[in-house]
Amino acid sequence: MSFLTANWNNLALINYVINPKMLNKYLPKGTEIDLWNDKCYVSLVGFMFNNTKLLGLKIPFHINFEEVNLRFYVKRFENGGWKRGVVFIKEVVPKRALSLIANTWYKEHYQTNKMSHGVTENNTSRTFTYQWKNNNHWNSIQVETKLDQSAIELNSEAEFITEHYFGYTKYDKNITFEYEVTHPRWEQFEIINYKIDVDFENNYGKDFAFLNESKPVSVFLAKGSKITVENKRKIKS
Template sequence: MSFLTANWNNLALINYEINPKMLSKYLPKGTEIDLWNDKCYVSLVDFMFNNTKVLGFKIPFHTNFEEVNLRFYVKRFENDEWKRGVVFIKEIVPKTAITFIANTLYKEHYQTNKMRHAVNENGFSRTFVYEWKNDNKWNSIQLETKLDQSAIELNSEAEFITEHYFGYTKYDENTTFEYEVTHPRWEQFEIINYKIEVDFENNYGKDFIFFNETKPISVFLAKGSKITVENKKKIRL
């Protein structure tokens, strides 16, 4: 049985280029940075968790909620093939029980903050808004998209961002946890416009303050799907 099942819906993916050396202290042992066209990416990702179940059970009042995370991309070579995954610098949710479970069982870096979201449609476009409050300051991401969805092209930047199927956690300098995330290929909505008001230093520390003045290299809105998160395992190195 999967550890967690849910629907991940309306994923806003805000992508920045970064010097990979700046991520070295966050890199789990046994993994290496995964590049696309020789570029190292960090993504700010907002989305909805819906119909969430842990070990097949719904936790009352914890089935539908927002998440925002800051992540980067890694790969690990095992059994003559590359596993492509992500490392989360921080994940923010509005539910304390989710934070407790993730941090206790998966040794992730969850934090509980007040959050809200909205989806508005005017007949010509759809606008997705995600907001979260940190230190009494609201951060927001707003994406306006076309109504019709389309396939994510093979070998595209959007495919690189969305098609990573493992999570890696740096527990300490010598211990790495790995877990698999499963989902079908996603479709995307074409971006018309976007607005980002995020204090990266306040949320993620001085390592990422320069994102406050940096334009994203790309922005995507993926429709999402049902997903599973499998049980973690300790990597034997």
């Protein structure tokens, strides 16, 4: 049985190119930075967890909720092939129990904050908003899209950002945990406009303060799908 099942919906993905050396101290042992067209990415991602089940069971008041995370992309060579995954700098959710479970079981970097979300629609567009409060400051991601969805093209930047199926966690300098995330190939909505009001230093520390003055190289809105998270394992380097 999967550790967790849910629907990940309406994923707003805001992507920045950075110097990969800046991520060395966050890199789990046994992995290396995954590049696209020789560029290293970090992504700010806001999305909805819906119909969430832990070991097949719905936990009251923890079924539908927001998450916002900052992540980067890695790969790991094993059994003659590459596994492509993500590493999370921090994941923000609105329920303390979620943070407790994720930090205890998966050794992740979850934080509990007050959060909200919204979706508005008119005849030509749809707007998705994610907000969270950190140190008395409200941060927000807002993405406006066209109504029709389309396939994510092969070998595209959007494919690189969305097609990573493993999570890696740096427990310490010698121990890395790996877990698998399964989902079908996603579709996307064409972006019309976006607005980012985020204090990166306040949320993620001085290492990421430069993002306050950086412009995203791309923004995507993925429709999402049902996902599963499989049980973790300690990997051997």
